[in-house]
Amino acid sequence: MINVAIIGVGTVGQSVAKILKENKTLISARAGEEINVVKGVVKDLSKKRDISIPLTTNIDEVLNDDSIDIIVELMGGIDEPYRVIKAALTNKKAVVTANKALLAYHRYDLQEIAKNIPIGYEASVAGGIPIINALKVGLSANQILSIKGIMNGTCNYMLTKMMNENVSFNDILKEAQELGYAEADPTFDVGGFDAAHKLLILASIAYGIDAKPEDILIEGIEDINEHDMDFAKEFGYCIKLLAIAKKSKNNIELRVHPVLIKESQMIAKIDGVMNGISVIGDFVGESLYYGAGAGGDATASAVVSDIVEIVRAGQSSPMLGFKKPHQSQILKLLPVDEIESKYYLRMKVVDKPGVLANIASILAAWDISIETILQREAKEKNKAMLLFSIHTCKERQIKSAIKDIEAQETLNSKISMIRIED
């Protein structure tokens, strides 16, 4: 009999207890042992919860309880769960966590502390998709050439709606908040930070690379509007927030931003709140993983799968998949300025002769070559909306060009830029 304590009994925690109860017979058959949730740790005992496990507010009560084998950490935050998990590992308890923010900062510290004590974290990235395990085990023969993930359901729901129903960012954000798909403060989701945390976790398994959120390019979907959607439709693209990891030679690019991506690609077919992750390996080619990214039950399913695997098989492989940390000595994070991409630019200009020539000459001065131009009427009189797509260049070039163009007085708004992933 295996005893589990859950620290943080919110939606996911309650669902973990529910799954272990409702699928008890099945899970016991798979795990080989009966698994019981014996204690929950909460901040506020008076809050109503639909569970029958004994609750306490005292974390140390479970950390120091020798009868507890596995700690499930669902507290949220970074510092406090880090302290709690370290204490659990020190007490030789296996740990399962869904905490992506914690792992974005402390995954290597935890791997170091854990040594051979199992830490499961399948739930930290795209809960309903066993992508951690796919990367760690299923694709381990491969150099991972790229990972492209739709890993934030809030953004994907909003972008899908904006594409299909011609609604504005603000209107759809309001709707997403009403439906519970977006938080009251949506910055963490729509700003790309949530996806970035997940990307860093996957990059460690793929590349053994230790990077923190502040090291990588993170942009959100806040500036996307109906002109961008029109341009996308016109040229057979859709717009997605992608978390991207790419390997070229010994450089690793890590970045999260909206992209224009061809409708025909599999990853472009993932709509609504669903998540999807495309991985290209040097021998296996492309594989893609699709499922629910969030939600109590999907996330809890991943937590319980980690518990089952810990009980059934233990874990003699290290948390992040590498037995020897050679990779980090070979592979380097590519500086943001050196990243190459194709780009789309949108700008509102004064509609008079010479403006386009002026912009084109600035782009040329930065050695940037235009692929397509689309001119649209702007709502205001004597204004035009210019939409460009730009051949591959470096971030450094496009950002310098944007700065120079924005300094022109014929420009009536900031330039919006979206990267194009082909």
Next chain:
Amino acid sequence: MINVAIIGVGTVGQSVAKILKENKTLISARAGEEINVVKGVVKDLSKKRDISIPLTTNIDEVLNDDSIDIIVELMGGIDEPYRVIKAALTNKKAVVTANKALLAYHRYDLQEIAKNIPIGYEASVAGGIPIINALKVGLSANQILSIKGIMNGTCNYMLTKMMNENVSFNDILKEAQELGYAEADPTFDVGGFDAAHKLLILASIAYGIDAKPEDILIEGIEDINEHDMDFAKEFGYCIKLLAIAKKSKNNIELRVHPVLIKESQMIAKIDGVMNGISVIGDFVGESLYYGAGAGGDATASAVVSDIVEIVRAGQSSPMLGFKKPHQSQILKLLPVDEIESKYYLRMKVVDKPGVLANIASILAAWDISIETILQREAKEKNKAMLLFSIHTCKERQIKSAIKDIEAQETLNSKISMIRIED
């Protein structure tokens, strides 16, 4: 240092050696040990191969070699690899196999013999998709409500072409053979047997159920023609060969056959030679796995991932995922006659009054209710093509009705039937 021997050095075997060589540094870092292919066993030494490992024709030479840790079985066939794997396990060697036919018949025997010696078989189902591991580990918290897989690239290539380019089954089969997507004798692929073998393997992990190919419903795509494709397009369907496992109460349905499936479903978007598997779990909801199903490199990627996992983590969990075999005592294979589905029927009839009424009355006599009827001109004079879709009924009913209708002299050909998956 881990020594591997490959028995059967064809396309996949050569690719296994190539991956272990080309990705040696990366794989050593992941596995924690250097992995070397030290011997290959072949039938014919004179055949040209692009590898540098020593070859032998004597299987016993590797089975009895104490320095060999892992045997990779890529021989093909059933009886001989079964004997070889048993011998390897008896000699305490871990085994990796891509042999789905062997596993379709002997997976439980091998699990019994292996006990705690690892057997990897990720390559046996959809090589480029780590679906074995996803079901065994990632989804283990769930009752698996259904598995629907496109697991034969040959059939999917042919059906995609037939749908998009209006070519006949025979023409596209010829093309697929020329491209190397189909064998000279295509029965194993187009008849559904290959997909059935894979389905049985997945069903064991999902349900702990022991079934053999002859226990389940297997139909191929040989009878599908342009009328069926037209009907599909008219009603927003596409036609796929699906391998289906479904749980309802304590019954498990296992079946492989062509289906009409709504274009909007994710699984319907998987085209060409690619494979895709949709799994629905009671808590996790739908997840879908997409990738290459065959090809030397994709299959070899799965073989090598098994080797890495055996070296890195060992395998204390049983081969098919269940520590206790309780499931097979609870779940029963639903007899084919009891399977329920919606159906599509195509029949060529004499075009005269009363024919449709006659057919409709036979269907009614079997308590079968018609959903839609489409009448088309047949190529021959005085003949009509009737296309029906039928509301949910049992196999028993539809097959009896088909038999009765086929006994009518107004019918000019056998009835073609395709199941509809909604």
